[in-house]
Amino acid sequence: MIMEMVMVKHVTPEFYTPSDYKVDDAKKLGNFKWRKPFAQEYIETGFPKWKRLKLSQISLEKLKPYEGTFLSGDAKILKTFDEAVEKNLIGEFSSVEFRGAHPKFTLMSQAFFNAGFFSEIKGHGNVFAHYDLDSNPTVIDNSIVVVRSGSEATITREVSGKGNLRVSTTKFIVEEGAKLKFFNVLIAPDTSLSVDSNSYIVKRGAKVEVYDIILGAERIASNHEFKLIEPEAKVKLTSAYFEIAQERADLEYKLIHNAPKTIGQLKGNGVVDDSAYVVFRGNIDIPHESYDVRSEEEGYTLNLSSKARVDAIPSLDVKNNMVNARHAASIGKLDEEKLYYMMSRGLDKRMAVRLIIEGMFRPIVDAIPVKSVKRDVEYGLSSRI
Amino acid sequence: MSKNTKTFEKVNYIVRSAPGFNKRLIEEISLSKDEPDWMKELRLKSLEFFLKRPNPNFGVDISDFDINGIIPYLKPDAKKSASWDEVPEEIKDTFEKLGIPEAERKVFAGVGAQYDSEVVYQNIKKQLSKLGVIFLDMESAVREYPEIVKKYFMHAVPPNDHKFAALHGAVWSGGSFVYVPENVEVPMPLQAYFMMASPGIGQFEHTLIIVNKGAKLHFIEGCSAPKYSVSNLHSGMVEIYVEEGATMRYSTIQNWSKNTYNLNTKRAIVGKDATMIWVSGSIGSAKTMLYPASILNGKGARAEHMNITYAGNGQHLDTGSKVIHLAPYTSSKVDARSISSDGGYAFYRGLLRVSKLAHHVKSSVECSALMMDDKSTSGTLPIMEIMNNEADIGHEARIGRIKEEQIYYLMSRGLSEDDAKALIVRGFMAPVVKQLPLEYAIEFNRLVSMNFKSNLG
Known part of the structure; x- marks a missing residue:
């Protein structure tokens, strides 16, 4: 008998809702020809029943084109996704497939997007996208970023305000020797659902640095999948989150080392308070042919409340022995000694807690290149403490 | 361990x-x-669950495995005996090759031996019986201590826990029943040995x-089977x-x-100020799914x-641990080590759950995996769910x-490359292996040496 050495794949149960978008809904948004095949696949796919996020139903609002502008910056090409489709700029990039948080949502982005952009960066480029949920309660964005060989790109994306639904799919292609810095900021308390899927193709010698900053939405799924497809590719992801009230967040970061001599690092630091619930998943995948890989993952969560919950689900899957892979996680409460020390210096408890949390976030906040975003994050943080 | 199948063919079966x-x-x-x-009702209820439940949606792939081809019950023609002399020669032969009677004479307080579906030998030292320690095969316990058995049997693991728990509940046979009265410290380990002899x-x-309260016990379980071309299934329950x-230590060598x-x-249910220690060594089987659990x-x-x-050639071992903290001031420590070599697949799967009410919990989970070559696979998935601060x-x-560098260093001290590797692997396993009874620790080390063609004794 031949015994297969494979793991049983977990199948996520699905649900359907009668109020779901139909193929025809994509018509109103323009570029129907481009959207149609995605829409057809979309209607065949169910929504994932996510246990940890307690997602078993969804309320969808009518689709509308995005009101206002959301895009600024300088790059060789920088267009809204709609414009890029009209001008035939997307081409082969659209065929880069990825699963994201769940196919239902990645398909939704492609079939029903009302925001998103296409950017090609050559030399230096800066892009800033700001989606305002207050005036656009449903934002579905679809974006592609191509950083050409040897170029440097800084992308900042902020999603803020109170809305209903935010679904996002972004593909990054980072070519040989290129550098990408991506600041991904979500400050959307009271928004019922945010599902954000990001895929990165990282080529030879390219460097990618991602900051995933999360300050609320009632339910959040954040997914970043890095494919290091050529040697010397390097990825560093820093995740910083602060969840309060009844908020739930499922954060999934995945390093796939598809080439030898690649380096990956996942780092998560966060705070939970009240009855919040955060799931931190870090997956490291090193296939057979990838020798000399270094990959590590580290997570620390500060829990401020006896009712809050933190799950850490780190996974390593290694098929080559010429590697170095590790993960570490710790979950704890405020360090009493630290607190006591600060209070003995005249700070009251609130101030001391504030200082400790600000200290955790400071290096990340300082790195944000757009002033208004930095301010929003600072404000978002202090209103949560 | 014996691979000689001739012995087994001579054994007669009265129920097949x-x-x-x-x-x-x-x-x-x-x-x-x-019974x-x-x-009987519990068995029938379990069968219902088994027939309804799907296979687990994680772990090793068992889709190729034809469970309906398995012979569920095989009773050898041998009465359970408390004297080694009365055990039929053919069966005695098998166990003697495994060193069971010798081990009993030397170090154990009691030994039980199971051949296929039934226990064929059970004995306990007299001074322990006098202290009120009960060590019986499970069937006799059902008949002789119905009140105790009924109170505990399949309460820690209910039949609807998962598909194979249900299967177990339906067709269980053999096994041991141990009852240690309050404040009795059993001075030497009790041992059970399981042999699957038939294809x-x-x-x-x-x-x-x-x-019971304040008591102490060390129980050792050993498993082995000769190799046949058809698949065997082991779906036991502890x-x-x-x-x-109280303090309980459960050591297993699965080969x-x-x-x-x-x-x-x-699964163990652990009460106030009690201690549960699981020591598990898994070296055998084609596919294993085993996650000893402690409910604190x-x-x-x-x-x-x-x-x-x-995990060596052709093996996929999905092992791990499960610790559920339900009470305050509870603590746990997990140290999981794995080695995958020659195309083997070793996977650690763990769950650590700290409930809302379990404040002041301390826990550390460490897993380390050593890969011997680039044909093998290793993975870890330790899930942590922490519900309070x-x-x-x-x-x-x-x-x-x-x-x-480590290999070179040892080689520069005169060791061959194989010996150096074997020594390093032994060092890696040592903290866990040294928790095993001596003869098992030696067996483990011998196995490693064999794998590396090393001559280290």
Whole structure:
């Protein structure tokens, strides 16, 4: 008998809702020809029943084109996704497939997007996208970023305000020797659902640095999948989150080392308070042919409340022995000694807690290149403490 | 361990059930064991669950495995005996090759030996019986201590826990029952040895251990089977109740032959200030899914899990641990080590859950994996669910190889490359292996040396 050495794949149960978008809904948004095949696949796919996020139903609002502008910056090409489709700029990039948080949502982005952009960066480029949920309660964005060989790109994306639904799919292609810095900021308390899927193709010698900053939405799924497809590719992801009230967040970061001599690092630091619930998943995948890989993952969560919950689900899957892979996680409460020390210096408890949390976030906040975003994050943080 | 199948062919069987699982079979097993009605009902209820439940949606792939081809019940023609002389020669031969009677004479307080579906030998030292320690085969316990058995049997693991727990509940046969009265410290380990001797059979032994307040026990379980071309199934169950202030250590050496599917369930309920220690060594089987669990439901309860898994050619061993903290001031420590070599697949799967009410919990989970070559696979998935903020939780995992410098260093001291590798692997396993009884530790080390063609003794 031949015994297969494979793991049983977990199948996520699905649900359907009668109020779901139909193929025809994509018509109103323009570029129907481009959207149609995605829409057809979309209607065949169910929504994932996510246990940890307690997602078993969804309320969808009518689709509308995005009101206002959301895009600024300088790059060789920088267009809204709609414009890029009209001008035939997307081409082969659209065929880069990825699963994201769940196919239902990645398909939704492609079939029903009302925001998103296409950017090609050559030399230096800066892009800033700001989606305002207050005036656009449903934002579905679809974006592609191509950083050409040897170029440097800084992308900042902020999603803020109170809305209903935010679904996002972004593909990054980072070519040989290129550098990408991506600041991904979500400050959307009271928004019922945010599902954000990001895929990165990282080529030879390219460097990618991602900051995933999360300050609320009632339910959040954040997914970043890095494919290091050529040697010397390097990825560093820093995740910083602060969840309060009844908020739930499922954060999934995945390093796939598809080439030898690649380096990956996942780092998560966060705070939970009240009855919040955060799931931190870090997956490291090193296939057979990838020798000399270094990959590590580290997570620390500060829990401020006896009712809050933190799950850490780190996974390593290694098929080559010429590697170095590790993960570490710790979950704890405020360090009493630290607190006591600060209070003995005249700070009251609130101030001391504030200082400790600000200290955790400071290096990340300082790195944000757009002033208004930095301010929003600072404000978002202090209103949560 | 013996691979000589000739011995087994000589053994006669008085009951040999047809493959497949159905109501009639369950009724026959129950009748042949002269069981009370409540046990028959439990079996039938379990069968219902088994037929309804899907296969687990994680772990090893068992889709190729034809469970209906398994012979669920095979009763050798041998009465359970308390004297080694009365055990039929053919069966005695097998166990003697495994060193069972010798071991008993030397170091054990009691020994039970199971051949296929039934226990053929059970003995306990007299001074322990006098202290009130009960060590019996499970069937006799059902008849002789119905009140105790009924209170505990399949309460730690209910039949609807998962598909193979249900299967076990339906067709269990054999296993041990241990009852240690209050404040009795059993000075030497008790041992059970399981042998699957026939091709295509399923072994479903049930071990039920109750360690009363302030008592202490070390129980050792060993498993082996000769290799056949058809698959065998082992789906045993261990339920342990560690009462207030008691200490229980459960050591296992699993060395099933490489045609065995080992889908086993082990769970301990740990009371106030009690301690549960699991020491598990998995080296055999084709595919294993085994996650010993400790439910810490009394204040100050402690659990220690020490696992060592060695997956070689053709093996997929999915092992791990499960610790559920339900009470305050409970603590746990998990140290899981694995080695994958020659195309083997070792996977650590763990769950650590700290409930809302379990404040001031301390827990550390460490997994380390050593990969011997680039044909092998290693993985870890330690899930941590922490539901309050008065918990101190740490976790670390590492997957790597033996560093060349280490090998060179040892070679420069005169060791061959194989000896150097074997020595390093032994060093890696040592913290867990040294927790095993001496003869098992030696066996483990010998196995490593064999794998590396090393001559280290």
